[in-house]
Amino acid sequence: QRIAMGAQAFILPGFAEPWLDRLLPALEAIQREAPFRQMMTKGGRRMSVQTTACGKLGWVSNEYGYRYSPIDPDSGQPWPTMPDCLLELAQHAAREAGFNDFHPDTCLINRYLPGARMGLHQDKDECDFNAPIVSISLGMPATFLFGGFKRSDRPARTILNHGDVAVWGGVDRMRFHGVMPLGDIPHPQLGSQRINLTLRKAG
Ligand code: MD3
Ligand code: FE
16 A cells, blocks of 8 residues: 655555564664764754664764764764665665665664654755655654645645655655654553654765
């Protein structure tokens, strides 16, 4: 099943399920190596969402702006390796959405505790806007906002559940998007959190 949000933007409900037995333990290992932390926004405020990363590059921010770095600034070490099951899942999902050779070099991992949110924004810190982005949602459901090309365009709303995958690129790559404040109905496996993984080609 493939729900079209735009010409080149799709939600694949439950697509991650066959990979979850491998993915969830891999995610715990990444968190031990590179614990979640709260980055600063350009405005100098602490983000409500906690982040970490895996792969060759990781998304980092400070009061001066956002960038991708090969080193985790908290540990001084390279980011954890991208697990094979995660790369495999992302490539299968990208193909399902018509993106046949996706070679992500980073996975940004966001953790939402109850009340955390992400305001409307565009993803424009990556070097290659031709590559798609693949997003995997885990844990508690979230209301995702899928907007237009101006911040003021009224966004469509859709719920992203545990195991859902979203893929967007091409003409939909620069859409504004965000996440409404998270509720608190604990997930049977992951408890009171939502984890979102976004695989990107950043370098
Ligand atoms: C964007 N993360 O990390 S990903 C981000 O759930 C980010 O954590 C959100 O935005 C999160 O930059 C959303 C899901 C998503 C799905 C479809 C999109 C983002 C999209 C379509 C167009 C643009
Ligand atoms: Fe984004």
